[in-house]
Amino acid sequence: MRNSTKPRKVVDITRPVLAKNEEFAAANRGLFRDKAMLVLNVIGSPGSGKTTLLEAMARHLHDAMVVIEGDVQTRRDAERIEQAGCRAYQIETHGACHLDAKAVAHALEQLDLDRGECEVLVIENVGNLICPSSFDLGEHLKIGLLSVPEGDDKVLKYPSLFSRISDLVVNKIDLLPHLTFDVERVIAECRSLNGDVRVFKTSGKTGEGVDNFCRFLLDERAKILVARASRA
Ligand code: MG
Numbered sequence: 001m002r003n004s005t006k007p008r009k010v011v012d013i014t015r016p017v018l019a020k021n022e023e024f025a026a027a028n029r030g031l032f033r034d035k036a037m038l039v040l041n042v043i044g045s046p047g048s049g050k051t052t053l054l055e056a057m058a059r060h061l062h063d064a065m066v067v068i069e070g071d072v073q074t075r076r077d078a079e080r081i082e083q084a085g086c087r088a089y090q091i092e093t094h095g096a097c098h099l100d101a102k103a104v105a106h107a108l109e110q111l112d113l114d115r116g117e118c119e120v121l122v123i124e125n126v127g128n129l130i131c132p133s134s135f136d137l138g139e140h141l142k143i144g145l146l147s148v149p150e151g152d153d154k155v156l157k158y159p160s161l162f163s164r165i166s167d168l169v170v171n172k173i174d175l176l177p178h179l180t181f182d183v184e185r186v187i188a189e190c191r192s193l194n195g196d197v198r199v200f201k202t203s204g205k206t207g208e209g210v211d212n213f214c215r216f217l218l219d220e221r222a223k224i225l226v227a228r229a230s231r232a
């Protein structure tokens, strides 16, 4: 939440904030449906390799991928994505530690989605395992990204995230020979919260597993086109 120097009464603001968020999320969902885009909300800690994974994905998806970057400050990540060959829009939250659906709606207006086909839109959330999990952005896939150096004990420490994700991505698997990290433990703990979760193992650095993940995304996007054709 934002820093504030003003003293505040203790009131539960969570419910109206989330209700308002849900209105914007529904509008975003409508736009994603109109444009037949597959949309990912990628949530992980600072330094878990989110942007590096997106750079590796750009080598497979090229300009079919468009990225919205969320950071507290700087355009650094959007610049990296642009250098990797994809369109990117940077949201600077100036203190807020998560993206909300309204910020994404504003970014979508700036992106000019009619310029070239966007098959996969990736929203890289602000690095944080806690509050991004509560804010629906209108996405199809909520991706929880956990990297090997963070440790294999994190899933049960952050259950609000790992119980809500559609897909778990274990990243930086190139470091497995060097660190103690039990991938099977992570998967078992995640499935104990979330029986339907799909699991991918990737290294943004070496590219291992990234082709498989991108193939899955294009298959999911193809399903959206089939669904649209059957509605027409
Ligand atoms: Mg980043």
Ligand code: ZN
Binding pocket: 001, 096, 097, 098, 131, 132
């Ligand atoms: Zn937050």
